[in-house]
Amino acid sequence: MKNSNYFEKLSKHFVKMSRFAHLGAICGWDQAAMMPTGGNQARSEAMAELALHMHELQNKPELADWYDGAALEDLSFEQSASLREMRRVWQNSRIIPADLVEAKSLAGSKCEHAWRTQRGENDWDGFAKNFEHVVKLSQEEAQIRGEKNGTSPYDGMLNLYEPGMTTKALDGIFQNVKSWLPAMTQEIIEKQKSESIIDFENIFEEEKQKQLGLEAMKILGFDFDHGRLDASVHPFCGGIPSDVRITTRYDEADFEFALMGVVHETGHACYEQGLPKSLAGLPSGEARSMGIHESQSLFFEMQLGRSREFLELLSPSLQNLFGGQNSDAFGADNLVKSATRVKAGFIRVDADEATYPAHVILRYEIERDLMNGVIDYSDIPEIWNLKMQEALGVSTKGNYKDGCMQDIHWTDGAFGYFPSYTLGAMYAAQFKAAMAKQIDIDTIIKSKDLSPIFNWLNDAIWSKASLLSTDELVSAATGEVLNADHFKAHLMTRYL
Amino acid sequence: MKNSNYFEKLSKHFVKMSRFAHLGAICGWDQAAMMPTGGNQARSEAMAELALHMHELQNKPELADWYDGAALEDLSFEQSASLREMRRVWQNSRIIPADLVEAKSLAGSKCEHAWRTQRGENDWDGFAKNFEHVVKLSQEEAQIRGEKNGTSPYDGMLNLYEPGMTTKALDGIFQNVKSWLPAMTQEIIEKQKSESIIDFENIFEEEKQKQLGLEAMKILGFDFDHGRLDASVHPFCGGIPSDVRITTRYDEADFEFALMGVVHETGHACYEQGLPKSLAGLPSGEARSMGIHESQSLFFEMQLGRSREFLELLSPSLQNLFGGQNSDAFGADNLVKSATRVKAGFIRVDADEATYPAHVILRYEIERDLMNGVIDYSDIPEIWNLKMQEALGVSTKGNYKDGCMQDIHWTDGAFGYFPSYTLGAMYAAQFKAAMAKQIDIDTIIKSKDLSPIFNWLNDAIWSKASLLSTDELVSAATGEVLNADHFKAHLMTRYL
Numbered sequence: 002m003k004n005s006n007y008f009e010k011l012s013k014h015f016v017k018m019s020r021f022a023h024l025g026a027i028c029g030w031d032q033a034a035m036m037p038t039g040g041n042q043a044r045s046e047a048m049a050e051l052a053l054h055m056h057e058l059q060n061k062p063e064l065a066d067w068y069d070g071a072a073l074e075d076l077s078f079e080q081s082a083s084l085r086e087m088r089r090v091w092q093n094s095r096i097i098p099a100d101l102v103e104a105k106s107l108a109g110s111k112c113e114h115a116w117r118t119q120r121g122e123n124d125w126d127g128f129a130k131n132f133e134h135v136v137k138l139s140q141e142e143a144q145i146r147g148e149k150n151g152t153s154p155y156d157g158m159l160n161l162y163e164p165g166m167t168t169k170a171l172d173g174i175f176q177n178v179k180s181w182l183p184a185m186t187q188e189i190i191e192k193q194k195s196e197s198i199i200d201f202e203n204i205f206e207e208e209k210q211k212q213l214g215l216e217a218m219k220i221l222g223f224d225f226d227h228g229r230l231d232a233s234v235h236p237f238c239g240g241i242p243s244d245v246r247i248t249t250r251y252d253e254a255d256f257e258f259a260l261m262g263v264v265h266e267t268g269h270a271c272y273e274q275g276l277p278k279s280l281a282g283l284p285s286g287e288a289r290s291m292g293i294h295e296s297q298s299l300f301f302e303m304q305l306g307r308s309r310e311f312l313e314l315l316s317p318s319l320q321n322l323f324g325g326q327n328s329d330a331f332g333a334d335n336l337v338k339s340a341t342r343v344k345a346g347f348i349r350v351d352a353d354e355a356t357y358p359a360h361v362i363l364r365y366e367i368e369r370d371l372m373n374g375v376i377d378y379s380d381i382p383e384i385w386n387l388k389m390q391e392a393l394g395v396s397t398k399g400n401y402k403d404g405c406m407q408d409i410h411w412t413d414g415a416f417g418y419f420p421s422y423t424l425g426a427m428y429a430a431q432f433k434a435a436m437a438k439q440i441d442i443d444t445i446i447k448s449k450d451l452s453p454i455f456n457w458l459n460d461a462i463w464s465k466a467s468l469l470s471t472d473e474l475v476s477a478a479t480g481e482v483l484n485a486d487h488f489k490a491h492l493m494t495r496y497l
Numbered sequence: 498m499k500n501s502n503y504f505e506k507l508s509k510h511f512v513k514m515s516r517f518a519h520l521g522a523i524c525g526w527d528q529a530a531m532m533p534t535g536g537n538q539a540r541s542e543a544m545a546e547l548a549l550h551m552h553e554l555q556n557k558p559e560l561a562d563w564y565d566g567a568a569l570e571d572l573s574f575e576q577s578a579s580l581r582e583m584r585r586v587w588q589n590s591r592i593i594p595a596d597l598v599e600a601k602s603l604a605g606s607k608c609e610h611a612w613r614t615q616r617g618e619n620d621w622d623g624f625a626k627n628f629e630h631v632v633k634l635s636q637e638e639a640q641i642r643g644e645k646n647g648t649s650p651y652d653g654m655l656n657l658y659e660p661g662m663t664t665k666a667l668d669g670i671f672q673n674v675k676s677w678l679p680a681m682t683q684e685i686i687e688k689q690k691s692e693s694i695i696d697f698e699n700i701f702e703e704e705k706q707k708q709l710g711l712e713a714m715k716i717l718g719f720d721f722d723h724g725r726l727d728a729s730v731h732p733f734c735g736g737i738p739s740d741v742r743i744t745t746r747y748d749e750a751d752f753e754f755a756l757m758g759v760v761h762e763t764g765h766a767c768y769e770q771g772l773p774k775s776l777a778g779l780p781s782g783e784a785r786s787m788g789i790h791e792s793q794s795l796f797f798e799m800q801l802g803r804s805r806e807f808l809e810l811l812s813p814s815l816q817n818l819f820g821g822q823n824s825d826a827f828g829a830d831n832l833v834k835s836a837t838r839v840k841a842g843f844i845r846v847d848a849d850e851a852t853y854p855a856h857v858i859l860r861y862e863i864e865r866d867l868m869n870g871v872i873d874y875s876d877i878p879e880i881w882n883l884k885m886q887e888a889l890g891v892s893t894k895g896n897y898k899d900g901c902m903q904d905i906h907w908t909d910g911a912f913g914y915f916p917s918y919t920l921g922a923m924y925a926a927q928f929k930a931a932m933a934k935q936i937d938i939d940t941i942i943k944s945k946d947l948s949p950i951f952n953w954l955n956d957a958i959w960s961k962a963s964l965l966s967t968d969e970l971v972s973a974a975t976g977e978v979l980n981a982d983h984f985k986a987h988l989m990t991r992y993l
Contacts, residue, residue: 020546023539024520027527035531039722040740043519043777050516054550226535244536281539 007070008080011087012283014067018058019282023241025051030239030246034231045110052106059094079285082468086284093161096149097142105138109413116412117234125382125401132412136371136378139414143372155372158417162291163424165471168369171420174485175362178423181489183392186355189343189496198338199330201323205256207232209322213256214249214263216318220311221267221301222455224274235409236262236350238269238298242281245270256323257339258351260315261302268301269294271455275463286466289474291418295425296432297462303354303426304433304491305454310446312336341495345393347403354426355492359392364408364419372416381405427483428475430491432461435479503566504576507583508779510563514554515778519737521547526735526742530727541606548602555590575781578964582780589657592645593638601634605909612908613730621878621897628908632867632874635910639868651868654913658787659920661967664865667916670981671858674919677985679888682851685839685992694834695826697819701752703728705818709752710745710759712814716807717763717797718951720770731905732758732846734765734794738777741766752819753835754847756811757798764797765790767951771959782962785970787914791921792928793958799850799922800929800987801950806942808832837991841889843899850922851988855888860904860915868912877901923979924971926987928957931975 025048032044068091071084112131119128139158146157156168214230228245240246247266249259272288280286288294305311312333319331329335343353349360367384370376376384385405386397397404410418436442436457445453461478472482521544528540564587567580608627615624635654642653652664710726724741736742743762745755768784776782784790801807808829815827825831839849845856863880866872872880881901882893893900906914932938932953941949957974968978 017546020539020543021550023543024524024547027540028520028523031523031527035725037722037725037740039720039724040737043516043737043739044523047516047519050513051520054517224535226533229531229533241536241539243539244533 005071005074005076005080007067008074008076008084011064011067011071012083014058014061014064015087015090015284016282018055019241021051021055021058025055026240027244027246030231030248033233033235033237033239034246034248041110041114045107045114048110049103049106053099053103056094056097056099056102059091060099064091079280079468083280083283083285086287086467089164090284092149093146096145101138101141101145105135105142105414108134108138113409113412116406116409120402120406123400123402123406125406128401128406129379133378135412135414139416140372140374142414143416153373155369155417158372159420160417162415162418162421163471164290166290166292166420166424171365174427174483175358175365175423177485178358179362182355182358185489185492185497186343186345186359189355189492190345192497193343196338198342199327199335201256201330201339202327203323203325205251205253205323207251207253210251210253210256210259213260213315213318213322217260217264217306217315218267220314220449220451221264221271221305222451223267223270227274228270230263236266238266238273240273242273242276243278245273256319261306261340262350264306265298265302268298271301271458272297272463275455275459276466277464280466285468289462289465289467289469290471291421292424292428293462293471293474295421296428297425297458299354299422299425300429300432300458304429305446305451307337307340307354308443308446309333309337310443312340313447314449343496345395347389347395347397347400348407350407355496356393357426358423361419361423363388363392367405368411368416368419424483427485427488430487431475431479431481431484432458433491434487435461501567501570501572501576503563504570504572504580507560507563507567508579510554510557510560511583511586511780512778514551515737517547517551517554521551522736523740523742526744529729529731529733529735530742530744537606537610541603541610544606545599545602549595549599552590552593552595552598555587556595560587575776575964579776579779579781582783582963585660586780588645589642592641597634597637597641601631601638601910604630604634609905609908612902612905616898616902619896619898619902621902624897624902625875629874631908631910635912636868636870638910639912649869651865651913654868655916656913658911658914658917659967660786662786662788662916662920667861670923670979671854671861671919673981674854675858678851678854681985681988681993682839682841682855685851685988686841688993689839692834694838695823695831697752697826697835698823699752699819699821701747701749701819703747703749706747706749706752706755709756709811709814709818713756713760713802713811714763716810716945716947717760717801718767718947719763723770724766726759732762734762734769736769738769738772739774741769752815757802757836758846760802761794761798764794767797767954768793768959771951771955772962773960776962781964785958785961785963785965786967787917788920788924789958789967789970791917792924793921793954795850795918795921796925796928796954800925801942801947803833803836803850804939804942805829805833806939808836809943810945839992841891843885843891843893843896844903846903851992852889853922854919857915857919859884859888864907864912864915920979923981923984926983927971927975927977927980928954929987930983931957 028044028048036044068088076084108131112135115131116128140154143154143158146160147154150157150160153168159166159168211230218230227243228240228247231246231248232251233248234250236249238245238247247263247270249262249266251259272294276286276288316331316333316336320328324331341353343355345356346352349357352360363385366388367381371378382401382405389395389397436454440453440457442454445451462474465474469477476482524540524544532540564584572580604627608631611627612624636650639650639654642656643650646653646656649664655662655664707726714726723739724736724743727742727744728747729744730746732745734741734743743759743766745758745762747755768790772782772784812827812829812832816824820827839851841852842848845853848856859881862884863877867874878897878901885891885893885900932950936949936953938950941947958970961970965973972978
């Protein structure tokens with residue numbers, strides 16, 4: 002029997018922490034999907050108290066000895082990976098003082114809660130009062146993380162979401178994308194000009210949209226014994242692996258937004274539901290990175306959800322639920338045309354997969370410069386407007402709600418997260434290309450039994466959790482590390 | 498300035514604990530109203546971890562010194578009351594070992610979760626396997642509490658829910674009730690034989706029932722900025738004072754069950770919402786006792802909800818939502834007859850206010866003898882059957898789901914709670930009698946603006962929280978301590 006006394010102590014401690022995280026995950030979901038407005042003050046205080054407690058647990062004084070002890074123990078491959086991930090989480094946590102953790106949690110809750118109404122009111126000035134505080138505290142955090150890692154402040158934050166990723170690498174990848182994407186986007190828009198799309202003119206009752214979303218979730222393998230679907234202003238995937246809570250937002254004039262949102266969050270959810278139960282509560286049993294997480298949601302949304310084969314599966318239900326006099330609109334041809342329409346717009350979450358990277362690169366450049374102290378929070382609206390005009394030819398002057406106030410991420414101080422979206426899109430295309438060498442994806446979707454696809458993802462990604470590094474995981478799954486050519490090829494195949 | 502250094506430390510500590518209790522309250526509500534079945538294992542573990550943490554906080558070693566120090570400080574009336582209540586909570590907690598707390602929480606979650614399906618399957622044997630463990634751990638707890646207080650084990654449990662109440666007092670009260678209630682019940686049933694009630698024959702869609710419930714909640718002053726209504730198998734009132742979560746259960750063949758359930762829980766909710774914000778997080782700012790809590794729900798349900806004046810307010814909506822060919826059924830006359838119909842039945846939560854005490858007294862006698870070790874858990878079905886035949890002339894032989902498996906309380910080990918229901922009915926009648934000397938209740942209800950009633954309750958009960966003892970509170974509100982004659986008089990006035 003192997004000697005793993007310290008390792009066992011560490012594991013037990015992490016399982017304990019995961020139980021408190023569970024309470025926070027459910028109360029966080031509740032705060033967004035269920036809570037009446039008057040509950041916010043007490044909830045923010047309770048969540049801040051929990052964050053403080055988690056921070057204390059993460060920085061329990063005995064841990065340093067336990068890590069030293071465990072390093073000398075004879076550990077299996079899985080245990081070593083667990084130890085590496087536990088240490089990473091610990092290092093990320095211990096360097097931030099408890100009072101900064103609490104202050105940022107309180108400021109973030111307050112800013113986010115107010116934002117929920119301020120956004121609708123286009124109230125930048127009101128928002129900025131809370132946001133200034135969030136930025137200041139986030140800059141302090143970034144400063145500490147950067148110093149500790151010997152990197153820029155922004156790289157310190159980036160590392161939280163994408164371990165191993167750097168500004169240098171991202172600048173390279175995004176420069177590459179910027180070198181071909183604008184021209185390609187224009188070419189796609191030109192090409193699509195000749196296509197005629199039948200507009201959807203119905204009123205899409207929320208209840209029927211929910212029914213459609215649930216049908217899509219069933220096809221996509223969501224396990225309803227271990228999760229549920231609700232509504233919230235900003236769609237997300239929360240909860241815990243054995244109880245995944247996804248949300249969407251319903252617009253009665255547009256069924257596609259909620260449907261594709263559900264498909265997207267279902268990708269996140271299936272990753273969570275597929276994580277190995279034997280590693281539950283341990284960092285090695287968690288999703289590899291935000292980019293890999295996003296690769297699963299975008300695999301579901303872009304590679305599966307917007308494919309002709311998948312839309313053919315949903316077409317009969319759409320005609321049945323909403324058809325009426327417009328039933329041609331819900332034929333597969335029109336659905337595909339609409340689901341792959343490319344146009345320059347204001348809103349990231351409404352963007353098509355061709356223009357989406359432009360939204361991300363803009364945010365990346367702003368948050369990089371903001372964390373590194375190159376720009377000030379008050380500069381954001383102007384820079385946003387300039388960059389939007391540059392990238393997509395649209396102006397957001399004075400239009401904060403469709404500009405820099407549209408996302409939830411910064412309100413909570415999650416600077417460094419945005420690049421994950423485009424990394425995810427690239428990984429998704431790369432996984433699809435590798436998968437296509439082994440199974441006939443289109444035929445499988447047509448059969449309505451998508452389990453071979455889920456089995457591939459489960460074997461290659463979900464069941465691996467954080468046992469490997471991102472590069473190792475992607476190499477094992479596809480034979481190479483991140484290669485943006487697959488994304489480019491995917492866009493060319495689908496759109497040109 | 499007064500010296501209250503230790504008192505301040507204690508207060509801060511209790512506010513901290515209330516924040517963890519908040520997380521538990523929301524996750525507990527979620528577990529009953531939202532959670533998919535597959536989430537239960539992890540949730541039970543998380544709730545047990547939280548219970549353990551709460552126990553640790555409640556038994557923080559410094560507290561003994563803080564209580565000693567605070568006892569010597571110059572405190573205001575409110576602070577003294579706060580100190581008394583903090584000490585009571587502390588004493589109740591510290592005497593139970595941490596491993597017993599955790600074991601009971603785990604066993605209770607497991608038993609309750611399985612019961613949610615076992616009850617429908619009438620599966621006593623399956624239930625008993627979990628229940629045996631809950632009883633054993635509860636008996637251990639009762640033993641410790643009784644020894645500490647120098648009372649019987651059962652009195653040790655009773656004291657948790659009704660501070661100051663004893664088996665001796667309850668035996669006296671319940672013997673009194675037993676001396677007149679059976680004859681009165683028979684007399685009422687005889688009298689009602691000549692009344693004809695139009696049966697409700699509609700299908701009552703859940704969505705419409707919910708609409709009706711929400712209308713009743715509005716009339717009853719529920720603050721929707723600080724609470725919400727959902728559905729669960731066993732209706733309850735949970736959450737926290739600034740975010741009260743009530744639930745009901747919908748039966749599409751019977752609108753009265755859910756409606757009166759909503760009215761009942763709204764009474765609990767308004768008490769919670771009316772607790773003083775200045776004492777939020779402190780034991781002195783909590784509801785006085787379970788009996789006083791129940792007095793508010795029963796005031797709402799029995800004194801208001803089943804009155805002719807209140808049912809007249811709802812009659813138009815009922816006719817509008819469900820009227821159709823049966824619209825006479827929803828006239829006030831028929832509604833009142835139906836809402837005050839007395840009959841002997843199996844189910845406590847379905848019982849009318851005249852037979853309800855019989856259900857409670859039966860449970861009281863069983864849980865008293867169970868905690869005192871006079872009977873065994875396996876004796877319960879037989880004793881239940883015998884006592885039901887004795888009290889109400891109905892047999893529950895082999896019918897566990899409508900017998901001893903009908904309630905949630907014992908599954909969690911909440912022995913000592915049941916008497917609160919009948920104490921609550923008695924207090925409610927006493928409050929009504931006192932209120933009627935000051936304001937014209939019937940006219941106020943007819944006006945549809947019930948605020949004078951809520952103001953009376955707020956002044957006399959809600960805003961007082963736990964600043965006074967139960968006897969002091971009731972005396973201040975009504976000029977006397979508990980007097981069961983008001984309950985008897987209420988039944989005679991309404992039914993004979």
